[in-house]
Amino acid sequence: MRAVKILAVILLALAPAGCWGSRETDEIAYVLALGFDKGPGDSVIVTFQIANPRVIAGLATGGGGAGGGGGGGSTVTSTSTVAALPIGAFYLLNTQHSREITLLQSTAFIFSEELARTGLHKYIAPLNRYRETRGTAFVFVCRGKAGEFIQKNRPELEISPSKQYELFSTVERVHAMTPVVQFREFYQNMKSLSGQAVAPLVALAEKDLARSRAPELGKLGDHVAGELPSSRGESQFLGTAVFRGDKMVGMLTGDETRYWNMITGKMARSFLIIEDPKSRGTPLGVELSQARQPAVKVKFDRDRPVIEVHLYQEPTIVGVSSGIDYESPGLKPVLEKHLADLIERRCLELVARTQEEFRSDIFGFGRYARMNFLTRKDWEMAKWHEIYPEARVDISVYLKIRRTGLMLNTQPVRY
């Protein structure tokens, strides 16, 4: 028993001594975001956005400059390097910095559109294997160079861009004009037989207000990132990159993405400006919110899939510029039908686009289709990705205006 006691004391003494892999926080450089661009030949240019602890500490104690690079220097620093694989670039980066680089706090992987169109598996797979990367990080596709986006993206409201990427997933619940995609989900869909991957589009604003056109009624945010007219050259998160396998095959605008979110049940809230059904050319604003998850059923008519989608929406009237009393029991159904028809039409147009143009089931209808099969072998033999473009898709929208904002009655303008 004496030997056991001695062994116990030795074990306890060893435990507080730490481990081989211990690293002090002031010896580490935290990578917040990684950008991937096409490099020479088959290589990749990886841009690392690294937190600058000196400036962040200054800001925390009130002694630093403004976030995003004020007088006290930027809270982040960026470095790009070329390698055959992303992790190789990561190791090369250690030769340029005094601190050991770690990906433990990385919250965003940003791939350039050019790279995404050539296929992402060779870049994603090593990241998935590496122990420091997390499945909860967000994936983006950048219109233009990802490295340039990382270098120029300086959110003025946040100390760190890392927080910007994380808050992006929260603010999406307000507009639904972009998908929120974590690394895990992207990787999974890339390899799935039942659905395909999407990723949010990001870009630096390239259009100024002077060149903007009058917005079309019935659509809101009908742009992709970078093309939304804005007075500032800020970063934009708008629209969707559509993938088939690991290759990007197209883009959805912010307006189309709203319907993608609606069909996949991911839309919490959104906003829409439609044409007033009783006053042509007059805008009418509604805030959309999902009443409950969509019901999707997939059957087979011989070998042809028949997909039924039931959408449940509860909009709120936000702005009626015509002054027509849509709160009244007689007119409310008119607005409801008009809105339901519009949503149904837009959803069908989007589905048709994914079938004819992209040939990619980005809605994951295959998840419901496989319920018709007993074994995996049967399901694989059905070749869902090949038959999805031939599927008949019926969409029904059940819509009820439950609330009318802070007005229960609209009186006309009198003069």
Added chain:
Amino acid sequence: MKMVRTGKFGPAEAVVLLTLSSMARIFLTFPRFLVEIAGEAAWLSSLAGLAMVLFQVYVFLLLLRTHPQKNIVDITAEALGRVAGTAANIVYAAFFVAVAAMFTRTFSEALLVSALPRTPISVVSTGYVAMGVLGAYVGLEAMARSARVVYPFVVAGIAILLLALIPLWDYTQLFPPLGQGPLSILRGGLIAGAVVEVLLAAVIVQSFHDPDKFGTILSWAMLMGFGYMIALMLILVMTFGYNTAQELTLPFYQVSRLIYLGRYFQRVESIFIIIWGYIGMVKVVLTLYAAAVTFAGTFKLPDYRPLIWPLALIIFVASLLPGDMPAAERIEAVVLRYYAWFPAFVLPLAVLAAGRARNRRNRKNAGG
């Protein structure tokens, strides 16, 4: 000669101890292997495994019922005779050593992959073996009581981890319901049902306050252990889907890394690593203890404790024999789990048959 005993414990402690031991494999590569075999129906394989284990429990119950004051080592020696009985008992002990070695290796590898990538494997393995030696020395009563205290925290930790994943559950991932097909489900069940705990309980049965409750204790332990496994298999497939789940080295750990309930509740896998470390220790302690007790019983030694040191050394060395982690996984999942049925079921069944034949012969001789 009277064997040194290390205390007795009640049914609740016994159930918890055996449950924790049977849970050890779900923290390692085993769930991945089951998904690879059975596909989306991996949870059905676990269910089939449970049915097989309960049948195994029944066979052991029949065996122990006829010899109320004895454990499987004594019964085997009596039923098979001196030579065959000794050989069979050595097979039992070797099985415990093999299980301890494989779990030491796979737990160490898992810790290296997840948390301690720069620590030499020999250091981590030494830690596990040292804990095993310590636990086996202090005896089963101390282990059982500590397990009883720790168990609610283990359950709460696992429940929090798994329930926090609700936003990622997608029930459609469980379809097609028969996965790779009925035969694959049965094959998965055969692997899932190959457990060391039934044989182990038959070795330590004399440590139970009430050995007559062997069947109840073991049935509850297996129901709980397999309950956790079925829940994990369901959640694993619902979260990752078949294609990705079968790629994962440490499914449970990787599932826990996905918890993201807003910016303030994430990166909680450290809770999991604490639970994991404790359960790994329980497994190594129990198998090392059972190996030492089996050897001591086989050779009629009065004390099992001097055997702990050499057995620990053998376990440590054997754990380092597989050349790499995939090789260790293959040995654990393919070789050990298939052949486990021999010491854990076939041999005890033979002992039961031999014992009954001997009784029949004795009755006939007495009658004739």
